[in-house]
Amino acid sequence: MSASQPPIDSPEIRRLTPVLGPGHTFGSVTDKISSIVLTRPTSFGWYIGFALSFGFTALMTIAIGWLFTKGVGIWGINIPIGWGFAIVNFVWWIGIGHAGTLISAILFLLNQKWRTSINRFAEAMTLFAVACAGIFPLIHTGRPWMAYYMFPYPSTMGLWPQFRSPLIWDVFAVSTYGTVSLLFWFVGLIPDLATLRDHATTKSKQLIYGMLAMGWRGSVRHWHRYQSAYLLLAGLATPLVLSVHSVISFDFAVGIVPGWHTTIFPPYFVAGAIYSGFAMVLSIAIPLRKAYGLEDFITMRHLDNMAKVMLATGLIVAYGYFFEFFLSLYSGNKFDVFLVQQRLHGPYSHFYYALILCNILLPQSLWSYRLRHNVVFLFLMSLVVNTGMWLERFVIVVISLTRDFTPSAWGRYQPTFWDWATFTGTIGFFVMLLFLFVRVLPAISIAEMRELVAETSEEEK
Amino acid sequence: MEQHRSHIYGVMAEFDTPEQLIHAVEKTRAAGYRRMDAYTPFPVEGLAHAMGLKRNMVPFITLLGGLFGGLGGFGFQWWANVVSYPENIGGRPLNSWPAFIPVTFELTILGASLCAVFGMLALNRLPQPHHPVFNLKRFVHATSDRFYVCIEARDPKFHIVETARFLQGLHPHHVSEVTDD
Numbered sequence: 001m002s003a004s005q006p007p008i009d010s011p012e013i014r015r016l017t018p019v020l021g022p023g024h025t026f027g028s029v030t031d032k033i034s035s036i037v038l039t040r041p042t043s044f045g046w047y048i049g050f051a052l053s054f055g056f057t058a059l060m061t062i063a064i065g066w067l068f069t070k071g072v073g074i075w076g077i078n079i080p081i082g083w084g085f086a087i088v089n090f091v092w093w094i095g096i097g098h099a100g101t102l103i104s105a106i107l108f109l110l111n112q113k114w115r116t117s118i119n120r121f122a123e124a125m126t127l128f129a130v131a132c133a134g135i136f137p138l139i140h141t142g143r144p145w146m147a148y149y150m151f152p153y154p155s156t157m158g159l160w161p162q163f164r165s166p167l168i169w170d171v172f173a174v175s176t177y178g179t180v181s182l183l184f185w186f187v188g189l190i191p192d193l194a195t196l197r198d199h200a201t202t203k204s205k206q207l208i209y210g211m212l213a214m215g216w217r218g219s220v221r222h223w224h225r226y227q228s229a230y231l232l233l234a235g236l237a238t239p240l241v242l243s244v245h246s247v248i249s250f251d252f253a254v255g256i257v258p259g260w261h262t263t264i265f266p267p268y269f270v271a272g273a274i275y276s277g278f279a280m281v282l283s284i285a286i287p288l289r290k291a292y293g294l295e296d297f298i299t300m301r302h303l304d305n306m307a308k309v310m311l312a313t314g315l316i317v318a319y320g321y322f323f324e325f326f327l328s329l330y331s332g333n334k335f336d337v338f339l340v341q342q343r344l345h346g347p348y349s350h351f352y353y354a355l356i357l358c359n360i361l362l363p364q365s366l367w368s369y370r371l372r373h374n375v376v377f378l379f380l381m382s383l384v385v386n387t388g389m390w391l392e393r394f395v396i397v398v399i400s401l402t403r404d405f406t407p408s409a410w411g412r413y414q415p416t417f418w419d420w421a422t423f424t425g426t427i428g429f430f431v432m433l434l435f436l437f438v439r440v441l442p443a444i445s446i447a448e449m450r451e452l453v454a455e456t457s458e459e460e461k
Numbered sequence: 462m463e464q465h466r467s468h469i470y471g472v473m474a475e476f477d478t479p480e481q482l483i484h485a486v487e488k489t490r491a492a493g494y495r496r497m498d499a500y501t502p503f504p505v506e507g508l509a510h511a512m513g514l515k516r517n518m519v520p521f522i523t524l525l526g527g528l529f530g531g532l533g534g535f536g537f538q539w540w541a542n543v544v545s546y547p548e549n550i551g552g553r554p555l556n557s558w559p560a561f562i563p564v565t566f567e568l569t570i571l572g573a574s575l576c577a578v579f580g581m582l583a584l585n586r587l588p589q590p591h592h593p594v595f596n597l598k599r600f601v602h603a604t605s606d607r608f609y610v611c612i613e614a615r616d617p618k619f620h621i622v623e624t625a626r627f628l629q630g631l632h633p634h635h636v637s638e639v640t641d642d
Contacts, residue, residue, distance in 0.1 A: 025606065026502060026503075026605065026606035027605060027606035030502070030604075030605040030606060031605075152537065152541065158545070158546060159546065160541035160542070160545065160546055163538045163541065163542065163560065163561055163564055164557060164560035164561075166563075168564070169563040169564060169567075172563070172564045172567040172568065173563065173567050176567040176568070176570055176571045179571060179574070179575075180570060180571065180574045183574055183575070183578045184574075186578075187578055187581075191502075191503070191604065194604045195502070195604040195605060197604075198601035198602075198603075198604045198605065199601070199604075199605070210590075211590075214582070214587045214588035214589070214590075215587055215588055215589040215590050215591065215592060216587065216604075217500055217592055217594055217595070217600075217603065218500045218501050218502055218603050218604060219498050219499070219500055219585075220498060220499040220500070220501065220505075220508050220509055220512050220514070221498060221512075221514065221585070222585045222587070223501065223504040223505075223508075223509070224504075224509045224514050224517055225517045225518075225519050225581045225584050225585055226504070226581060226585070227504050228517055228519040228520055228577075228581070229519050229523075229577045229578060229580070229581035232519065232520060232523050232573070232577045233574055233577055233578070236523075236527075236570050236573050236574050236577070237570075237574075239566075239570070240567075240570045243563070243566060243567070243570075247563055247567075250563075447502065447503045447504075448503070450502050450503040450606075451503045451504065454479060454503070454505070
């Protein structure tokens, strides 16, 4: 395909790589997607995957249980490195969630048809990532049973939270983000729940999906308001998703620590969030389409587009790294210059080089059409980018904190077994939720796929 | 249909494609029927227009929710810092409004989103566990691959035989009576 490759985005390419495989009807998309949930027997591979991820979830609960018993001393954090894995993981997980909202809201507003078959599980991924992210600041507080202190409630002390602190902004941003993501996901699910109710094979399935569908009957009056609500939610979620990682970057940027106190942080964090999020969508989409034979719905066009978004946001992130570096040197501030030296030659420099390799150098391979269309390569690259983004959070949190203004305040950070157990545990928890999700809910929006069938059949006429 | 004691909810016609449905709805309205509804497995473009549906209340409710969230959020922070627990920190202003903006923004989005979703559900009168159209066995296709129009018995022009004959004239797949219980 390399020699006679037609120009990008020509009708020729669109025909070769459609957003929907040929020959699908309203009935066939309905049957194919709903059968995954309703009639298809649970495969042996599903049980293996579920058991493994459940094992890691159990590890997470043990790690958290032990933390509640002993306190945060079981982690590697110390003074001066009070923010260890917990904050690294929190920022990483929240970032991953962002791609789901981006796909479901921003691509919806931009009328991108290719979002249709990936938005449902991308939104589910957002929810599960936010759930994993939410665990960390909570257990990081040390006394999580006092977490309600962060909300404004009428206490006998007459005190209110410090509304001028980015940490309180975080509470509002993350809880709003979680709530709105859940609403968006659920609203999208209502018509599909009705489909599952009407196709249910047993009485109990009919009852459960029926209750969740709330009596949806596809009335045109209902659709009319539904579409208004969906469009408005997309419009509301768009500024929200951009605000959430900006607010999280304020946690750093408002502090005066070298390497944190920069104005580039909000856009740079948002770009990084989308970067890692698209990587995670690819990491999920590629095995999912393979396992359930969904190659007609999640086509090469989707994978190609996602790889391109990854490449583009990766370049924005690279620009961020460059300017972080450049401005530190240009400012002449000796602490900032020193921090750059620490990143390049300090005790954690191997993390920094690994980060440059994973986030900037290796993803440049995605310029190649051939590699973007190599599914295995794309899957591996998505894992590389996820690793790279995790390293970025680690570099930001740990290197700055270990090398403060005065040498007497310098320290080292060494994650313990319990740090790793909690981190890998949340990955297991995330994967377990995804396994449950594909088993009990339609992983692709059926109603929107029918719309796509209608649109593509119109185009062919 | 032999259930003589039950009431008639309406007459329902089933179509294969969205285009046929839009055409049928246009014909039905032209024939003077007003109390009717169409049921589709996905939002069909142009159908709301054919049904004569105008704007709906969801955007307005969303706006109210956003205003309530935003003004309430800012107002609360102002009240907490200026009235309820004023604290003089180095002579800085109590109403340091720029610092209140992130929470105000988030609560605006939260209020608007909650109102958009719950407003939409309330206007649609959902959850509604039962509705007469579900009495029709074939109606399960409404959430999969068929398109329906139902002329309701409360329409002043409704006549069970006439209306059924009228719908039959639109060449549907099926015409069926819908009973009330």
